[in-house]
Amino acid sequence: xxxxxxxxxxxxxxxxxxxxxxxxxxxxxxxxxxxxxxxxxxxxxxxxxxxxxxxxxxxxxxxxxxxxxxxxxxxxxxxxxxxxxxxxxxxxxxxxxxxxxxxxxxxxxxxxxxxxxxxxxxxxxxxxxxxxxxxxxxxxxxxxxxxxxxxxxxxxxxxxxxxxxxxxxxxxxxxxxxxxxxxxxxxxxxxxxxxxxxxxxxxxxxxxxxxxxxxxxxxxxxxxxxxxxxxxxxxxxxxxxxxxxxxxxxxxxxxxxxxxxxxxxxxxxxxxxxxxxxxxxxxxxxxxxxxxxxxxxxxxxxxxxxxxxxx
Amino acid sequence: xxxxxxxxxxxxxxxxxxxxxxxxxxxxxxxxxxxxxxxxxxxxxxxxxxxxxxxxxxxxxxxxxxxxxxxxxxxxxxxxxxxxxxxxxxxxxxxxxxxxxxxxxxxxxxxxxxxxxxxxxxxxxxxxxxxxxxxxxxxxxxxxxxxxxxxxxxxxxxxxxxxxxxxxxxxxxxxxxxxxxxxxxxxxxxxxxxxxxxxxxxxxxxxxxxxxxxxxxxxxxxxxxxxxxxxxxxxxxxxxxxxxxxxxxxxxxxxxxxxxxxxxxxxxxxxxxxxxxxxxxxxxxxxxxxxxxxxxxxxxxxxxxxxxxxxxxxxxxxxxxxxxxxxxxxxxxxxxxxxxxxxxxxxxxxxxxxxxxxxxxxxxxxxxxxxxxxxxxxxxxxxxxxxxxxxxxxxxxxxxxxxxxxxxxxxxxxxxxxxxxxxxxxxxxxxxxxxxxxxxxx
Numbered sequence: 001x002x003x004x005x006x007x008x009x010x011x012x013x014x015x016x017x018x019x020x021x022x023x024x025x026x027x028x029x030x031x032x033x034x035x036x037x038x039x040x041x042x043x044x045x046x047x048x049x050x051x052x053x054x055x056x057x058x059x060x061x062x063x064x065x066x067x068x069x070x071x072x073x074x075x076x077x078x079x080x081x082x083x084x085x086x087x088x089x090x091x092x093x094x095x096x097x098x099x100x101x102x103x104x105x106x107x108x109x110x111x112x113x114x115x116x117x118x119x120x121x122x123x124x125x126x127x128x129x130x131x132x133x134x135x136x137x138x139x140x141x142x143x144x145x146x147x148x149x150x151x152x153x154x155x156x157x158x159x160x161x162x163x164x165x166x167x168x169x170x171x172x173x174x175x176x177x178x179x180x181x182x183x184x185x186x187x188x189x190x191x192x193x194x195x196x197x198x199x200x201x202x203x204x205x206x207x208x209x210x211x212x213x214x215x216x217x218x219x220x221x222x223x224x225x226x227x228x229x230x231x232x233x234x235x236x237x238x239x240x241x242x243x244x245x246x247x248x249x250x251x252x253x254x255x256x257x258x259x260x261x262x263x264x265x266x267x268x269x270x271x272x273x274x275x276x277x278x279x280x281x282x283x284x285x286x287x288x289x290x291x292x293x294x295x296x297x298x299x300x301x302x303x304x305x306x307x308x309x310x311x
Numbered sequence: 312x313x314x315x316x317x318x319x320x321x322x323x324x325x326x327x328x329x330x331x332x333x334x335x336x337x338x339x340x341x342x343x344x345x346x347x348x349x350x351x352x353x354x355x356x357x358x359x360x361x362x363x364x365x366x367x368x369x370x371x372x373x374x375x376x377x378x379x380x381x382x383x384x385x386x387x388x389x390x391x392x393x394x395x396x397x398x399x400x401x402x403x404x405x406x407x408x409x410x411x412x413x414x415x416x417x418x419x420x421x422x423x424x425x426x427x428x429x430x431x432x433x434x435x436x437x438x439x440x441x442x443x444x445x446x447x448x449x450x451x452x453x454x455x456x457x458x459x460x461x462x463x464x465x466x467x468x469x470x471x472x473x474x475x476x477x478x479x480x481x482x483x484x485x486x487x488x489x490x491x492x493x494x495x496x497x498x499x500x501x502x503x504x505x506x507x508x509x510x511x512x513x514x515x516x517x518x519x520x521x522x523x524x525x526x527x528x529x530x531x532x533x534x535x536x537x538x539x540x541x542x543x544x545x546x547x548x549x550x551x552x553x554x555x556x557x558x559x560x561x562x563x564x565x566x567x568x569x570x571x572x573x574x575x576x577x578x579x580x581x582x583x584x585x586x587x588x589x590x591x592x593x594x595x596x597x598x599x600x601x602x603x604x605x606x607x608x609x610x611x612x613x614x615x616x617x618x619x620x621x622x623x624x625x626x627x628x629x630x631x632x633x634x635x636x637x638x639x640x641x642x643x644x645x646x647x648x649x650x651x652x653x654x655x656x657x658x659x660x661x662x663x664x665x666x667x668x669x670x671x672x673x674x675x676x677x678x679x680x681x682x683x684x685x686x687x688x689x690x691x692x693x694x695x696x697x698x699x700x701x702x703x704x705x706x707x708x709x710x711x712x713x714x715x716x717x718x719x720x721x722x723x724x725x726x727x728x729x730x731x732x733x734x735x736x737x738x739x740x741x742x743x744x745x746x747x748x749x750x751x752x753x
Contacts, residue, residue: 051415052390052393052394052415052417053414053415053416053417055393055394055396056393056398056415056416056417056629056630057416057629075749076743076745076746076748076749077717077721077745077746077747077749077750078749079746144567144569144731145566145567145568146582146584154507154508159507160507162567162731165567165569165571165727165730165731166731166733167728167733248571249571249724250571250720250723250724250727251720251723251724252569252571252723252724252725252726252727252728253569253724253725253727253728253731253733254724254725254727254728255724255725257724258724266717266720269387269390269391270386270387270390270716271390271408271411271716271717272390272393272394272415
């Protein structure tokens with residue numbers, strides 16, 4: 001059918017479209033003023049030499065082109081390339097672990113077990129605890145000297161483990177804490193599981209499908225939109241990891257937790273080197289956007305929308 | 312609805328008036344209004360203001376209002392205020408940022424004691440290229456704190472409290488071995504000693520980055536060049552730092568210490584499982600919160616006696632319209648007489664030289680303060696007050712180098728790999744030397 005052959009839009013459709021635009025205005029304004037404009041400002045500042053000194057002295061910053069973007073990769077005291085690696089490593093590790101763990105727990109909590117409401121609360125509570133309190137409490141549990149977990153390990157005849165004080169174990173330990181705190185994902189999975197159509201399950205049961213066959217052939221496909229949403233949310237949250245580095249690891253051991261946001265904090269609010277911090281912030285945004293785009297693009301091959309995607 | 316609107320407008324007006332009042336300027340009374348920022352619990356603001364009101368009441372030209380900011384976000388908040396053109400007139404400054412902030416123009420490079428008959432000690436003076444920019448309000452040095460009960464139980468004499476009798480490093484290790492016990496009561500000198508099951512450690516050295524500098528100096532090395540313009544970290548400095556980590560890695564006399572914790576006293580003497588540990592003079596103040604009977608001695612040394620000075624500085628900020636009045640207030644605030652609380656409690660040592668040389672003043676802040684008297688006072692005098700004046704005590708890097716904040720960030724992260732033994736200090740420094748040089752250059 002030619003483009004010009006499209007049927008004219010009905011009044012109802014036009015009205016709905018108008019309503020949609022009206023309702024989008026507040027979100028659009030909010031996003032523009034709070035997100036996109038600061039993002040553009042960060043990009044702009046990243047091309048200057050702005051520091052706190054300029055603001056105090058009332059001097060205009062100079063345009064320096066790509067200098068800051070080159071500096072953050074070539075200046076060994078920043079070493080942004082390492083920060084990208086450790087941040088992406090942590091984020092991907094945490095996303096996969098969190099999604100698998102929360103799906104597993106959600107399936108358990110979706111069964112008729114005694115005290116189900118209590119257990120649902122137990123798994124959700126870590127999510128609403130303050131992040132700093134959580135990480136500091138975990139750091140005490142994981143301490144090499146006097147930590148409860150190492151105490152048990154020694155009493156069971158094992159060697160103590162440098163959970164947070166070794167470059168090899170610190171990220172897996174932080175991932176474990178992130179997974180422990182992903183109660184929000186569990187709740188969303190639970191809601192999704194309760195919406196898996198019973199008719200499919202009953203039909204499969206009649207056809208003799210066992211639990212695993214029903215899980216892989218019905219539950220998982222029906223849950224793919226929820227899995228996608230949880231992966232996206234988890235990716236965004238975990239890329240922004242900063243609290244463990246601020247509160248416990250100080251970016252170490254070595255450079256193993258020198259996350260992008262931690263560098264951003266050090267060069268921005270901590271040191272007032274706003275041009276460097278802005279360059280880091282903008283590249284951080286680009287990396288997050290690329291990873292989210294990859295997720296979106298690949299999702300077309302594995303997401304199943306029961307009612308279509310309303311294209 | 313209307314009523315709510317009026318209340319909202321009134322609230323906004325009050326807030327704006329409050330902000331206007333908080334900004335420095337000349338008040339309607341004709342007095343110069345100053346805002347002074349200091350760190351501490353914001354809940355203590357009322358008490359702090361009461362202390363400052365002594366200054367406000369003793370003269371009628373200047374009125375000072377305090378703003379108190381939590382220490383963990385102090386620099387960040389001040390930078391935000393500076394970015395908004397709303398910086399206080401004067402205030403405390405994080406030691407690590409003092410020189411850097413001066414170069415950025417946040418701190419006015421003025422000597423608040425210029426032309427005054429007496430000044431704070433030279434070792435606690437912040438200098439940028441030789442020019443005085445700030446002074447610490449307290450004069451701190453490091454010491455060796457020890458648990459008297461643990462020494463008594465092991466039958467080991469207390470550590471020496473004078474520089475003349477200070478232990479050499481090997482003696483320190485030997486005594487630490489006598490005070491380290493596994494669950495079966497064996498020491499590292501016994502063949503059956505179980506290093507995996509230690510219940511009491513003989514020693515603890517605070518490995519928080521800036522305190523590690525003292526061991527570089529003690530071993531005859533340096534972190535920074537004398538002019539503060541370049542990174543040194545020579546072989547002697549590296550060896551001195553490795554000696555500290557070897558207390559845990561080789562000698563089994565110290566707990567693992569990644570150097571991530573500022574407050575070493577609470578993780579050593581205060582934790583009740585370490586016989587002796589190094590930390591700053593401010594550890595005297597912990598006596599009020601602890602039942603542990605502890606004393607103080609001088610630091611052991613490697614190749615030469617060494618100690619480092621510390622103490623939070625106060626400075627005049629660039630936004631002020633009244634630098635002379637701000638300087639006058641800071642001199643008043645820095646006077647030990649006007650900051651007697653923290654001195655009496657043991658958190659601070661006085662900053663002025665005469666408090667270390669005048670016998671009556673010495674007696675007043677050492678012998679007559681309970682937390683120092685219990686150490687006892689005689690030990691405190693030789694292990695702290697005398698050391699503060701001794702030529703072997705040198706200013707910490709932050710008194711003469713810029714960007715020590717970024718240098719510390721790199722050191723804290725990287726040295727934890729030397730602490731856990733996965734790398735030597737030499738390997739760590741070799742890896743991060745370019746980063747340290749770049750960080751110092753800014």
